[in-house]
Amino acid sequence: MKFRVVIEPDEDGVFVAEVPALPGCVSQGQTRAEAVENAREAIAAYLESLQAHGEPVPPPITEEVVEVGP
Numbered sequence: 001m002k003f004r005v006v007i008e009p010d011e012d013g014v015f016v017a018e019v020p021a022l023p024g025c026v027s028q029g030q031t032r033a034e035a036v037e038n039a040r041e042a043i044a045a046y047l048e049s050l051q052a053h054g055e056p057v058p059p060p061i062t063e064e065v066v067e068v069g070p
Contacts, residue, residue: 001047003060005039007032021061022046 006018015032017039019025027042029035050057 001057001060003043004063005036007035007039017042019043019046021058 003019003021006020007015008018010016010028014028014030015035017027017029017035019039019042022043025039025042025046027035027038029038047057
């Protein structure tokens, strides 16, 4: 499965990775690469928890890029 991960630097210079399709699934890292790897691990743990509790996996969110202006 593929999930969109939004990565943004915070005020301390740490990269925060959030998975919009999985509420509360957030991770971080000192670099973008570390944030992505930590997010991958967080997603796997999140999905394992859903499965263990018999809950359905939410469908991934689709994304569109919208151009505005000239």
